[in-house]
Amino acid sequence: xxxxxxxxxxxxxxxxxxxxxxxxxxxxxxxxxxxxxxxxxxxxxxxxxxxxxxxxxxxxxxxxxxxxxxxxxxxxxxxxxxxxxxxxxxxxxxxxxxxxxxxxxxxxxxxxxxxxxxxxxxxxxxxxxxxxxxxxxxxxxxxxxxxxxxxxxxxxxxxxxxxxxxxxxxxxxxxxxxxxxxxxxxxxxxxxxxxxxxxxxxxxxxxxxxxxxxxxxxxxxxxxxxxxxxxxx
Amino acid sequence: xxxxxxxxxxxxxxxxxxxxxxxxxxxxxxxxxxxxxxxxxxxxxxxxxxxxxxxxxxxxxxxxxxxxxxxxxxxxxxxxxxxxxxxxxxxxxxxxxxxxxxxxxxxxxxxxxxxxxxxxxxxxxxxxxxxxxxxxxxxxxxxxxxxxxxxxxxxxxxxxxxxxxxxxxxxxxxxxxxxxxxxxxxxxxxxxxxxxxxxxxxxxxxxxxxxxxxxxxxxxxxxxxxxxxxxxxxxxxxxxxxxxxxxxxxxxxxxxxxxxxxxxxxxxxxxxxxxxxxxxxxxxxxxxxxxxxx
Numbered sequence: 001x002x003x004x005x006x007x008x009x010x011x012x013x014x015x016x017x018x019x020x021x022x023x024x025x026x027x028x029x030x031x032x033x034x035x036x037x038x039x040x041x042x043x044x045x046x047x048x049x050x051x052x053x054x055x056x057x058x059x060x061x062x063x064x065x066x067x068x069x070x071x072x073x074x075x076x077x078x079x080x081x082x083x084x085x086x087x088x089x090x091x092x093x094x095x096x097x098x099x100x101x102x103x104x105x106x107x108x109x110x111x112x113x114x115x116x117x118x119x120x121x122x123x124x125x126x127x128x129x130x131x132x133x134x135x136x137x138x139x140x141x142x143x144x145x146x147x148x149x150x151x152x153x154x155x156x157x158x159x160x161x162x163x164x165x166x167x168x169x170x171x172x173x174x175x176x177x178x179x180x181x182x183x184x185x186x187x188x189x190x191x192x193x194x195x196x197x198x199x200x201x202x203x204x205x206x207x208x209x210x211x212x213x214x215x216x217x218x219x220x221x222x223x224x225x226x227x228x229x230x231x232x233x
Numbered sequence: 234x235x236x237x238x239x240x241x242x243x244x245x246x247x248x249x250x251x252x253x254x255x256x257x258x259x260x261x262x263x264x265x266x267x268x269x270x271x272x273x274x275x276x277x278x279x280x281x282x283x284x285x286x287x288x289x290x291x292x293x294x295x296x297x298x299x300x301x302x303x304x305x306x307x308x309x310x311x312x313x314x315x316x317x318x319x320x321x322x323x324x325x326x327x328x329x330x331x332x333x334x335x336x337x338x339x340x341x342x343x344x345x346x347x348x349x350x351x352x353x354x355x356x357x358x359x360x361x362x363x364x365x366x367x368x369x370x371x372x373x374x375x376x377x378x379x380x381x382x383x384x385x386x387x388x389x390x391x392x393x394x395x396x397x398x399x400x401x402x403x404x405x406x407x408x409x410x411x412x413x414x415x416x417x418x419x420x421x422x423x424x425x426x427x428x429x430x431x432x433x434x435x436x437x438x439x440x441x442x443x444x445x446x447x448x449x450x451x452x453x454x455x456x457x458x459x460x461x462x463x464x465x466x467x468x469x470x471x472x473x474x475x476x477x478x479x480x481x482x483x484x485x486x487x488x489x490x491x492x493x494x495x496x497x498x499x500x501x502x503x504x505x506x507x508x509x510x511x512x513x514x515x516x517x518x519x520x521x522x523x524x525x526x527x
Binding site for chain 2: 049051070071072073074075076081083086087088089090091092096099100101103104106146150
């Protein structure tokens, strides 16, 4: 596995939120994490990205141990993350936001910006606008675009469709598949679990900060228990 | 009317330029570290004394000594952060604010130890002002205001055109997201101290040019500079420009003898900044302007 977490435990300083999470992603996969509220889905992502202390267990990327690596060292490895909220710099323009995504490789800035504008044409029109005035959908595009600036091999998305209109949600799922089609492994937490599992190659069900079920997207969708407990019948 | 311009408005603009340079630094530091930097005044005094070193020991003019003072003050600021503030970074910010008070006392004492507690000047003697259409213009005043405008313009270009400047605004907007992007926060903080140090040195040298140097010169600037930063909205360096000018001009103009006597006795000049700051905090604690933190 390109990105692999083995039995991680940890939290925000108090009791552990994660009590044994293991998962893996390869560039040819779309992996979806589902589970009830408070299961530690977002927390698991933060732990993978070095944003909180992992007390036990390990995270490996491309064979290297990145468990104790600070978050600012992840992007240069080819590992990108789009947080759920506050995922753009509101006072920076659209183009400046993208530039921040390539801050560690200024030589790739120009090509990256062009690629993102190609993927999300509306951003090109609003390149000089502060990100804070964008619509929800455009803001989400910008957040994903920023994460794509250095052509990551693994892209982690925390609830990429939260707060979006249904039409925009469909567009977002199409986009995620398009990005995946260009060879980027996707790991995402998604509240629209059913829709997400439809496009997933693999899925994990997290309960109480630990793995409960795992399988292909299809297997989870067909599993009676999973369906009843987490996907609302 | 000309007397008003010559003896109240022009001095107000000059002191306002000096407050502006200090207040921008205070706002910049707040926007990145979320602290009130209480050593800012004494850093300004140190900048003025670094230039005095150039004037006295190297025989330079104070204008030539300005770049030297900027480099030395920027280096001091970065070193001070490394030694005194960075170890406290993960603690509550009030710890850093109190540490900055300690740094203020250390800087002031260091100045007294090295240069003595007395008053110093860059140039002795009186400069004759040029008279132009009734306006009394002094060379040093033109230099102070002109240089302040240039420095503010350069800062604007730095924040909007350079990668480091943009990264500074990004860290100010959202420090966690900045790290997720790969921004090395500590490098940005170092650059921020470098910029703040340069602005401090300029403010100190300008104040020394305008009046004189003494070890307490910076401390007495602290209140009006914070008033200026708060007026403009703390954490908004662009607001600090307006804040600095308003406080500087208000202080000077308040002593204008409109009805024969000064409106406010010059002894109470300092209270003007205080009053404006308190009124501002009561009326609009976020400053005169909306939005945009940096």
